[in-house]
Amino acid sequence: xxxxxxxxxxxxxxxxxxxxxxxxxxxxxxxxxxxxxxxxxxxxxxxxxxxxxxxxxxxxxxxxxxxxxxxxxxxxxxxxxxxxxxxxxxxxxxxxxxxxxxxxxxxxxxxxxxxxxxxxxxxxxxxxxxxxxxxxxxxxxxxxxxxxxxxxxxxxxxxxxxxxxxxxxxxxxxxxxxxxxxxxxxxxxxxxxxxxxxxxxxxxxxxxxxxxxxxxxxxxxxxxxxxxxxxxxxxxxxxxxxxxxxxxxxxxxxxxxxxxxxxxxxxxxxxxxxxxxxxxxxxxxxxxxxxxxxxxxxxxxxxxxxxxxxxxxxxxxxxxxxxxx
Ligand code: ADP
Ligand code: MG
Ligand code: MG
Numbered sequence: 001x002x003x004x005x006x007x008x009x010x011x012x013x014x015x016x017x018x019x020x021x022x023x024x025x026x027x028x029x030x031x032x033x034x035x036x037x038x039x040x041x042x043x044x045x046x047x048x049x050x051x052x053x054x055x056x057x058x059x060x061x062x063x064x065x066x067x068x069x070x071x072x073x074x075x076x077x078x079x080x081x082x083x084x085x086x087x088x089x090x091x092x093x094x095x096x097x098x099x100x101x102x103x104x105x106x107x108x109x110x111x112x113x114x115x116x117x118x119x120x121x122x123x124x125x126x127x128x129x130x131x132x133x134x135x136x137x138x139x140x141x142x143x144x145x146x147x148x149x150x151x152x153x154x155x156x157x158x159x160x161x162x163x164x165x166x167x168x169x170x171x172x173x174x175x176x177x178x179x180x181x182x183x184x185x186x187x188x189x190x191x192x193x194x195x196x197x198x199x200x201x202x203x204x205x206x207x208x209x210x211x212x213x214x215x216x217x218x219x220x221x222x223x224x225x226x227x228x229x230x231x232x233x234x235x236x237x238x239x240x241x242x243x244x245x246x247x248x249x250x251x252x253x254x255x256x257x258x259x260x261x262x263x264x265x266x267x268x269x270x271x272x273x274x275x276x277x278x279x280x281x282x283x284x285x286x287x288x289x290x291x292x293x294x295x296x297x298x299x300x301x302x303x304x305x306x307x308x309x310x311x312x313x314x315x316x317x318x319x320x321x322x323x324x325x
Contacts, residue, residue, distance in 0.1 A: 006192065006193055007026040007027060007028065007176070007192045007193075008026070008027060008028065008029055008030050008031075009024055009025070009026050010024070010025050010027070010030050010031040010036075011023065011024040011025075012033075012036040012040075014040050014043070016040065016043045016044060016047060017043065017047055017157070017158060017161070017181060017182065018182075019158075019181060019182025019183075020180075020182055021040070021043065021180070021181055021182070022178075022180040023036060023039055023165070023177065023178070023179055023180070024177060024178045024180075025169065025174050025176070025177045026174075026176040026177060026191075026192050027174060027176070031174065035169070035172055035174070038168060038172070039165050039168060039169070042161075042164060042165060042168060043161055043165070046076075046157070046160075046161045046164070049074065049076070049077055050077065050080075050153050050157050052100065052150070052151070052152055052153075052154075058071065058073045058074065058077050059077070059151055059153060062142050062143075062144060062151055063100065063144070063149075063150050063151055065143075065144070066144035066145075066146065066147055066148060066149040066150065067144065067145065067146050067147030067148070067149070068147070069143070070134070070136060070139075070141035070142060070143035071141060071142055071143070072139060072140055072141045073140060073141070073142055074140075075140060077142075078135070078140045078142065080153065080156065080157070080160050080266075081097065081133070081135065081142055081151070081153075082135060083156070083160075083266060083270070084097035084130075084153065084156050084270070085097070085130055085133060085135070087156070087270040087271070087274060088130040090274070090286065091274035091275075091277070091278060091286065093130070093245055093246070094244070094245070094274050094277040094278045094282075095155065095270055095271075095273055095274035095277065096128060096129070096130045096245040097130060097133070097151055097152060097153055097155070097156065098127070098128050098129060098130045098132065098133060098144070098149055098150070098151060098152075099128055099152050099155075099243055099245055100128075100149070100150025100151055100152040101123075101124035101125075101127040101128055101148060101149070101150050102121075102124045102125065102128055102243050102245070102248055103150075103152050103154070103241075103243065104124075104150060105120055105121065105124045106239065106241075106243065106250075108230050108231060108232060108239060108240065108241045108250070109230035109241060113232040113239070114232075114234075115234055115239065116248075121248045124248060125245075125248045127146060127148050127149050127150070128149075128245050128248075132144065132145045132146055132149060133145075133149075133151070155225075155269065155270065155272075155273035156266060156269050156270045156273075157269075158181045158182065158184045158223075158265075158269055159184060159221070159223060159264075159265035159266040159267070159268055159269025159270065160265070160266040160269070161181065162179050162181050162184055162186040162221065162265040162266075162269075163186070163264055163265050163266055165179050165186070166179060166186055166188050166265075169188050170188065174188065175188065175189045176188060176189040176190065176191070176192050177189070178197065183202070183223075183224060184221075184222075184223045184265060184268075184269060185199055185221065185222045185223075186220075186221045186222075186265045187217065187218060187219050187220055187221070188219070189218070189219055190218040190219060191218065195216070195218075196216035196217055196218050196313075197216070197217055197218060198214045198215070198216055199214065199215045199216075199217060199222045200213075200214060201213045201214065201215060201224070201259055201296065201298075201314075202224065202226070202228070202257070203318060204226045204227060204228045204256035204257040204298055205228075205256065210318075211317065211318075212298070212304075212316065212317065212318040212321050213304070213314055213315055213316040213317050213318065213321070214314070214315045214317065215259070215261065215296070215310070215313055215314055215315075216313050216314075216315065217261065217313060219263075220261050220262065220263065221260075221261070221262050221263065221264060221265035221267075221268040222259055222260070222261055222268065223259065223260050223262075223265060223268035223269045223271075223272045224257055224258065224259040224260075224272060225242060225257065225258055225272040225273050225275075225276045226240075226255075226256055226257025226258070226276070226298070227240040227242070227255075227256055227257065228240075228256070228257065229241060231250075238250075242273060242276050242277060243277075244277050245277075251276065251277045251279075253279040253280070254279065254280060254299045254300055254301070255276055255279060255280060255297060255298065255299060255300070256298045256299065256300050257276075257298045258272060258275050258276050258283065258295060258296065258297050258298065259272070259295065259296040260272045260275065260287070260293065260294070260295050261293070261294040261295070261296075261309075261310060261313075262292060262293045262294075263292050267290075267293065268293075271286075271287065271290075271293065271295075274286070275287060275295060280297050280299065280305065283295065283297070284297070284305070284307065287307055288307060294306070294307045294308075294309040294310045295307050295310075296310060296314060298321070302320060302321045302322060303321075303322050303323075303324045304316065304321050304322065304323050304324065305324055305325065306323070306325065311325065
């Protein structure tokens with residue numbers, strides 16, 4: 001029981017979507033196991049649908065049928081792929097859900113990670129183009145219209161699933177909760193008897209995951225992407241998991257990490273990846289063009305830039321960084 005909130009906080013964890021899932025529900029009394037079971041089942045259902053590592057998932061079936069035949073998919077997945085394409089358009093291709101051939105080639109996060117041969121890179125690059133994903137809105141089918149294309153929803157799925165969990169929590173009558181899918185944080189309502197939830201922003205230069213600052217927010221999503229999440233190093237160069245679909249290489253720019261604050265987590269997830277690849281200037285421009293979306297950029301020179309809507313909500317705690325606006 002948290003005395004500062006007058007509420008009972010019930011927290012349960014699981015390991016799904018290849019990451020740590022933590023759900024905390026605030027209520028008058030302890031939240032029952034049944035709500036957590038329903039949440040973990042929901043996640044498992046989406047994982048079975050979306051995972052590219054599960055051979056009979058719908059996404060795997062789409063990939064196996066590339067260049068061959070359209071695959072009919074559940075409405076949920078159809079909508080998610082539609083949204084993925086919308087974000088690809090919005091970011092002018094910096095975000096691309098057909099990135100799979102490049103992700104597979106680099107193998108970042110696996111034991112096989114290596115810098116690819118340029119001939120292999122050329123080949124994979126030629127298979128990455130979201131314009132070649134054909135959606136049929138009547139029959140709800142998805143077709144990758146060239147052999148060896150490969151859909152990868154890794155940059156958008158956690159956000160989407162977080163939104164679905166929030167809907168479930170609200171539907172069950174709970175009004176205050178925190179959903180944390182491996183660092184993708186989605187708040188349900190406000191923090192009871194408090195002005196805000198404090199969300200730590202990870203120091204991308206620290207291996208132990210310490211926070212460099214705090215965002216003070218209510219009823220928002222916070223999603224981060226950075227060079228620290230999954231990477232390998234070779235000859236002093238860090239190759240991380242955020243790939244530029246134009247060059248085929250992990251994006252090298254002035255950024256170490258970015259965080260997106262939004263109402264809906266699928267927007268934040270897609271944008272975190274898109275804005276990282278776009279870099280500060282274009283990324284800032286994109287975020288400012290969108291209603292209700294804010295961003296925090298952490299540069300390699302340790303300057304931190306926030307969009308106007310976050311100025312009063314970000315508190316820097318590590319003074320080796322500098323807030324420059
Ligand atoms: P994380 O999964 O670590 O939270 P992101 O949400 O930023 O990080 O997604 C990164 C994942 O998205 C990569 O592991 C890869 O599967 C995929 N990806 C990498 N680059 C791109 C890109 N340019 N567009 C879309 N997806 C990408
Ligand atoms: Mg993302
Ligand atoms: Mg993410």
